[in-house]
Amino acid sequence: MAYKIVLDAGHGGEDPGAVYKDRKEKDDNLKLTLAVGKILEENGVDVVYTRTTDVYQTPFEKAKAANEAGADFFISFHRNSSSKPEQYNGVEVLVYDKKGIKYQMAQNILGALGELGFRELGVKERPGLVVLRRTKMPALLVETGFINSEKDNQLFEKKFEEIARSIADAILGTLNEETVEEPLYYRVQTGAFRNRENADRMLYQLTDQGFPAFILRENDLYKVQVGAYMQLGNAVNMEQRLRDSGYSTVIVTK
Structure with missing residues (x-):
């Protein structure tokens, strides 16, 4: 089964989002959305974008578009901000509630970004947000660091490709069993156990x-496995990351 995911670059057009010095949140959001989307598309995901240029849509319009597209997931990208520069730093993922596959996906995205050096602020419930409340599919909002934190901005710039790759890998790895069991998907296996506790x-x-x-x-x-890739090269890259972390691995297909 091929999944359809709506990717939303927060803000846009006359709405710049948070602004710090000459940096506008809407621009960072779009850059990251397009980068993550490209990786997902390379791995067989049907990606729908709420915007690919600098235009504005209301949160209600974004949710309506996702619902009309019949998407399986909705993921919105943002940058956080605070009342004073350098007041906070870190990443968080917002969900309607901490239930189901969206919560698992949120945790995986958060952990992947934490691995790159971001402070992990947690997965938080925000049932009042329109794009989380009005979407009919599992929905997440990713706050990729504080735009008025020099530390977060440096990470966002220096590790941008790794950030996009890590988010995409976290999304792909969370897709349900129906996805990872499709033919011609490559996965990296780190262990096979008869005892569930060991797994x-x-x-x-x-x-x-x-x-x-x-x-x-x-x-x-x-069987403990990581990722679900249509291209062998992407599985090989993940396998190298796992081996660098001390895991014994084998690439499998199903």
Whole structure:
């Protein structure tokens, strides 16, 4: 099953979002949205963008467009801000409630960004946000650091490609079992256990390190795997990251 994901670059047009010095949130949001979307498309995801240029839509229009597209997920990208420069720093992911696959995906995205050096502020419930409340599919809002934090801006600039890759990997790795079982998908396996507790232990370790890991039960074994890639090269890159972190790996297909 191919998934359809709506990616939303927050703000736009006459709405710049948060502004710090000459930096506008709407520009960072669009740059990251397009970069994440490109990686998802390369891995077989049907990506729909709320905007690809500097235009404005209301949150209600964004939610309506996602619903009309029949999307499976809605992910909105933003940068945070505070009343005083350098007051806060870090990343957080907002959800309507902490339930279901959206919560798992939010945790995986948060952990992946934390692995790159961002302070993890947590997954937080924001049921009042229109794009989380009015969308009919699982929805997340990613706050990729504070725009008025020099530390976060330096990370955003210096590690931009890694940020986009990590977010995309976290999304792909969270997609449900129906996705990862499709033919011609490459996955990186880090262990196969008869005891579920041993598999859970490895899963928790991987997710704590920011890897988009999951457990697949097959032939009475609990298999711990990471990612779901249509291109072998992307699986090889993930395998190298895992091996650098001390894991024994094998690339499998299903």
